[in-house]
Amino acid sequence: MKRVYPDKEFCIGCHLCEVACITAHSESKDVVIAYTQERREKGITSCKKVFEKGHTCVAVSCRHCDEPACVAACISGGLHKDPKTGRTVYDREKCVGCWSCLMACPYGAIKRHPVENKIIKCDLCQDREEGPACVAACPNLALKFEER
Amino acid sequence: MKYVIIGNGIASIGAIEGIRQVDKENPIMVIGAENAPAYGRPLISYLLAGKIKADRMALRPTKFYELNNVELKLGTTVAGLDTQKKIITTEKGEEIEYENLLLATGGAPFTPPIPGAEGAGVYNFTNLAHAQELIGTAKDIKRAVVIGGGLIGLKAAEALFDRGVDVTIVELSDRVLSLAFDENAASLAAGRLDEVGLKVRTGVSVKEIQRDAEGYVVGCHLTDGGFLQTEIVVIAIGVVPNYNLAKDANVKVDRGIMVDDHMRTNAEGVYAAGDVAQALDMLAGENRVVPIWPNAYNQGFCAGKNMAGRDTGYSGGLAMNSISFYGLPTISVGTVNPPEDDKNFEVAMKLDEKKKSYRKLVFQNGNLVGYVLVGDIDQAGMFTSFVKFKLPIEAETRAKLMAGEPDALHWPDEFFNETWNPEHTEE
Ligand SMILES: Cc1cc2nc3c(=O)[nH]c(=O)nc-3n(C[C@H](O)[C@H](O)[C@H](O)COP(=O)(O)OP(=O)(O)OC[C@H]3O[C@@H](n4cnc5c(N)ncnc54)[C@H](O)[C@@H]3O)c2cc1C
Numbered sequence: 325m326k327r328v329y330p331d332k333e334f335c336i337g338c339h340l341c342e343v344a345c346i347t348a349h350s351e352s353k354d355v356v357i358a359y360t361q362e363r364r365e366k367g368i369t370s371c372k373k374v375f376e377k378g379h380t381c382v383a384v385s386c387r388h389c390d391e392p393a394c395v396a397a398c399i400s401g402g403l404h405k406d407p408k409t410g411r412t413v414y415d416r417e418k419c420v421g422c423w424s425c426l427m428a429c430p431y432g433a434i435k436r437h438p439v440e441n442k443i444i445k446c447d448l449c450q451d452r453e454e455g456p457a458c459v460a461a462c463p464n465l466a467l468k469f470e471e472r
Numbered sequence: 473m474k475y476v477i478i479g480n481g482i483a484s485i486g487a488i489e490g491i492r493q494v495d496k497e498n499p500i501m502v503i504g505a506e507n508a509p510a511y512g513r514p515l516i517s518y519l520l521a522g523k524i525k526a527d528r529m530a531l532r533p534t535k536f537y538e539l540n541n542v543e544l545k546l547g548t549t550v551a552g553l554d555t556q557k558k559i560i561t562t563e564k565g566e567e568i569e570y571e572n573l574l575l576a577t578g579g580a581p582f583t584p585p586i587p588g589a590e591g592a593g594v595y596n597f598t599n600l601a602h603a604q605e606l607i608g609t610a611k612d613i614k615r616a617v618v619i620g621g622g623l624i625g626l627k628a629a630e631a632l633f634d635r636g637v638d639v640t641i642v643e644l645s646d647r648v649l650s651l652a653f654d655e656n657a658a659s660l661a662a663g664r665l666d667e668v669g670l671k672v673r674t675g676v677s678v679k680e681i682q683r684d685a686e687g688y689v690v691g692c693h694l695t696d697g698g699f700l701q702t703e704i705v706v707i708a709i710g711v712v713p714n715y716n717l718a719k720d721a722n723v724k725v726d727r728g729i730m731v732d733d734h735m736r737t738n739a740e741g742v743y744a745a746g747d748v749a750q751a752l753d754m755l756a757g758e759n760r761v762v763p764i765w766p767n768a769y770n771q772g773f774c775a776g777k778n779m780a781g782r783d784t785g786y787s788g789g790l791a792m793n794s795i796s797f798y799g800l801p802t803i804s805v806g807t808v809n810p811p812e813d814d815k816n817f818e819v820a821m822k823l824d825e826k827k828k829s830y831r832k833l834v835f836q837n838g839n840l841v842g843y844v845l846v847g848d849i850d851q852a853g854m855f856t857s858f859v860k861f862k863l864p865i866e867a868e869t870r871a872k873l874m875a876g877e878p879d880a881l882h883w884p885d886e887f888f889n890e891t892w893n894p895e896h897t898e899e
């Protein structure tokens with residue numbers, strides 16, 4: 325399956341992937357409205373996390389693991405592996421906000437929603453035909469979406 | 473039957489998914505004593521609290537069993553096992569032959585002998601039927617006593633309290649959640665319960681349950697001489713592995729069913745997984761019974777793959793708990809209460825009682841082996857990575873961890889690249 329692979333040799337820590345992620349998951353799909361209004365009012369949060377150490381940066385998000393620790397830990401059936409696409413899929417309706425997945429995922433890929441008892445996790449922009457918005461937004465080609 | 477699974481909990485689900493990774497064809501039979509398809513056992517407290525409806529209990533979509541070619545026999549208890557003839561017998565006398573058998577019978581509530589405990593008004597809280605019973609009862613009562621301040625006791629207490637019942641938790645040890653928590657975390661949690669009005673009594677236990685002439689529960693006599701008026705008692709002291717079936721069949725049992733690193737028992741073709749099993753614990757380096765959800769799934773998954781013929785080792789379980797108390801989240805992973813006199817351990821703590829925030833890191837010979845977070849739990853997963861992958865921790869990394877900022881760039885370079893930017897993935 326295709327996954328997003330970050331390369332820390334190329335990442336410049338500009339956080340544009342985060343902005344793109346927020347926009348892609350907004351209602352308006354407008355970068356300004358999404359980043360200012362929807363982020364504040366609806367708590368839209370980026371699925372990406374940018375780490376920095378000295379001059380090195382990297383932007384990570386869910387790896388869609390083959391044998392995901394988050395799925396093993398989920399007490400509600402809110403996370404499962406799609407046997408067809410291979411993605412680790414989140415079902416918001418089922419989730420009870422117990423944070424077991426957030427604890428179990430050793431890649432730090434799960435965040436708490438800031439206002440609701442729900443999680444935020446990368447869905448590989450499943451509804452976006454062009455593929456993940458973060459990859460398209462990266463100015464330095466530090467994110468690749470491909471089969472490996 | 474090529475695959476037979478006894479028990480229909482999360483270990484069983486893990487096993488079905490494990491088998492189907494390898495063998496998409498041969499039918500699987502699952503025999504479960506309960507009447508429902510596999511449900512989220514921890515969700516029974518959400519159901520009792522009224523936070524979710526019964527239709528959200530199921531763990532997998534309705535079609536799951538059909539799609540996976542699983543024959544599901546619900547409401548059926550297995551009463552006998554013959555490991556020589558490779559036959560199990562149900563309570564109704566039906567005999568089923570197996571090639572590969574998984575014992576995933578989970579745990580049974582532990583109930584110490586308390587005078588007065590026999591009879592109406594005394595409950596356990598480990599399955600859906602218990603939750604449904606308590607939902608019915610909660611309408612008609614004012615007060616409840618919950619015996620046991622562990623995970624299940626606290627969850628039962630919280631849920632009953634949410635139904636408008638006046639609840640007192642009675643815990644024998646000096647704090648709640650004594651296994652998963654240390655004193656600081658336990659006192660923050662207890663403080664939160666106290667704020668909302670849930671009563672916690674530690675250092676005492678129930679000596680006798682008092683009944684009136686008609687046999688109704690009226691209260692509990694405590695070991696300190698006190699008396700608590702109540703109409704019901706929930707005994708939630710813990711669960712013990714439900715291994716009698718195995719033991720009677722001469723399958724090797726210690727505290728739980730003993731399994732090797734492939735989840736095999738000593739009987740040919742018989743595997744065990746979940747709360748009933750005593751399997752490898754990653755940090756202890758030996759077999760332990762650690763009855764938690766993720767271990768049950770992972771053990772089931774590993775057993776399933778091996779049952780289907782793919783040689784798969786079990787890398788060992790890691791103790792972990794995530795529990796929230798009325799909006800105060802807590803997470804504990806690995807070793808959280810190291811032996812006090814052992815010089816190999818080092819502990820770093822940061823407590824802010826006002827903000828109700830706490831962080832404790834436990835190091836052993838320089839490695840992170842456990843942590844507790846209360847309040848600010850958002851970095852939990854990254855902390856888990858250092859424990860789970862046993863990553864080396866240099867001075868700079870240690871400073872980051874102590875500051876509450878675990879970071880993937882502090883992983884060893886090679887490991888980082890293999891994980892995040894590999895040239896090829898395994899498939
Ligand atoms: C209220 C509550 C809250 C919890 N919260 C958490 C939590 O937040 N996090 C966490 O990690 N863990 C939690 N746990 C523990 C967790 O639920 C267990 O670790 C997990 O359910 C174990 O799964 P299992 O498949 O091994 O066994 P079980 O879920 O116990 O399933 C075993 C099944 O086998 C059936 N069975 C037994 N004997 C037979 C037989 N002879 N024939 C046929 N069927 C049989 C039983 O009826 C049962 O349905 C909680 C438990 C409870 C009760």
Ligand code: SF4
Binds near residue numbers: 386387434
């Ligand atoms: S959330 Fe974490 S464990 Fe789950 S698939 Fe993504 S990276 Fe893997």
Ligand code: SF4
Binds near residue numbers: 398419443
């Ligand atoms: S927070 Fe939601 S998705 Fe995560 S483990 Fe709990 S129920 Fe599952």
